[in-house]
Amino acid sequence: MATTLTPVLTDRWANERSWTLDAYRKAGGYEALRSALAMAPGDVLTAVKDSGLRGRGGAGFPTGMKWGFLPAPDGGPRYLVVNADESEPGTCKDIPLMMADPHLLVEGAIITSYAIGCHHAFIYVRGEVLHVYRRLLAAVAEAREAGLLGSDILGSGYDLELTVHAGAGAYICGEETALLDSLEGRRGQPRLKPPFPAVAGLYGRPTVINNVETIASVPSIVANGADWFRSMGTERSAGFGIFSLSGHVARPGQYEAPLGITLRELLEMAGGMREGHELKFWTPGGSSTPIFTAEHLDVPLDYESVGAAGSMLGTRALQIFDETTCVVRAVARWTDFYAHESCGKCTPCREGTFWMKGIYQRLESGQGTAEDLETLLDVCDNILGRAFCALGDGATSPVTSSLQHFRAEYEAHVTGGGCPFDPVAAARFEYTPRTMAGVHA
Structure with missing residues (x-):
């Protein structure tokens, strides 16, 4: 049996009242912050860059490099925004992390803000997870009362305010520029790039946007060093x-x-x-x-x-x-989600996801045709690379890949007059779900 586990982010989850400041400090919490504040901000940035930490929100862009894209200070504000709008179907890592160990995220946000010269940071959390929102608010309040936020943090002369903001539950706000619009009080829709957020982000100022897990990884890098972090993972995907x-x-x-x-x-x-x-x-x-x-x-x-x-x-x-799962039905549900969550700003995504949803409804109801399969691929081809943001591209991924690996299952929906995993439809033709050796009776 494989036993390769590295409990770092999850190490304190089972501790009694792990979400409190007392429990976090007993486990060594905020010691990394003390170490960081004793370093020059540029040295903290270099440590993160040398560690090879890549964004844990999906894109995998090198974190230290992203921080380094900020222009030289010009006397104006710059911001850190933590993307806690976790809403990708199947993704469920950031919410338990914030519930069990919110101070880890708070400490990571303070260290990151110090490294990039930020004095006001934001955590943008999904509004439906009210329990997480309340827990983050409580953690920020504890940190402020303990002198870990506000003016002259730990006597270092560094000042930072941290705001927890609840979104309104739109998947599109997981896209970083749509998140910025939402944070500014506007409808969450992606912005045209360039300019990129590092140059003109929140309120038109230089902004770093990172995922919860990315920021939560920073304290351990500061505490243990870049070489420690690189000792895990692979050469190009460290940690x-x-x-x-x-x-x-x-x-x-x-x-x-x-x-x-x-x-x-x-x-x-x-x-x-x-x-x-x-x-x-x-x-x-x-x-x-x-x-x-x-x-x-x-x-x-x-x-x-x-x-x-x-x-x-x-x-x-x-x-x-x-093998009991109908791949067509699974992809149909995902497609329905993307059609519902499309912000409607661009035609390829708005219209393409709508038409794909309709085709899947026909396939599942027994009204699909062989031409529908080619139409699905054609619609995907007209979305991929042509949508305003990555939502459209992501919507095509399960469609094209499922057709690549399970085309016979799609064809069985056409020849059998419906889903072969449905007992009524399956009775109309010979079908072996595990091998897709289906032949219309």
Whole structure:
């Protein structure tokens, strides 16, 4: 059995009242902040850059490099915005992290703000998770009362305000520029780039936007050093990350491990597939990443290897499906989500997701045709690379990849007059879901 786990971000989750300042400090919390404040801001930035930390929100862009894109100080404000608007289907790592250990995020935000010269930072959290919002507010209040926020933090002369802002529950606000518009009080829609947020972000000022897990990784880098961080993971995908296993596994949950671990190893830790069933398909990084099959069990889960295999590591949301799942129905539900969450700003995404949703409804209801399969691919081709932001591109990923790996299952929906996993439809033709050896009766 594989035993490669690296509890760093999740190390305190089981501690009694782990979310309180007292519990966090007993476990060594805010010591990294003391160390950072004793360093020059540029040295903190260099440590993060040398660590090889990459953004844990999906794109995987080098964090230190992103911070370094900020222009030289001009006397005006600059901002840090923590993207806590977790809403990708299957992604469930940031919310438990903020619930169990909010002070880790607060400490990471203070250190990051110090490194980039920011004096007012924001945490943009999804409004529906009211329990998380309240917990973050309580943690910020505790930190401020303890002199860890506000004026002259720990006697260093450094000042920082940290605002927790609740969004209104729009998936599009996970896109960084749409998040900025929402934070400014406008409708959340992506902005035209350039200018990029590093140059003109929040309120038109230089802004760094990072995911919760990215910022939460900073204190451990400051405390233990860049070499320690690089000792885990791979050469180009350094460090550790939270892998969220959900679906048809014996023990779903959060597994923190070095980047480069495989799904086979993670499944061993999770007790394997549910008893009596076998893996059919899975997502390596949430529903907006191309799906994988059992053939990809041994693909190292790092940015380069997953990309070379035809998908994206994304948010490491590993949704696991066994042979009882209809891949067409699963993709139809994801497509319905993207059609609903499209902000409507650009035609390819607004119209394309709407038409794909309609095609899937026909396929599932037994009214689909062979031409519908080609139309799906054609619509995807007209969305991919032509949408205003990544939402449109992400919506095409499960469609094109499922057609690549399970075209026979799509065809069975056409020839069989509906979903072969539905007992009524399945009775009309011979069908073996596990092998897709279906022949219309």
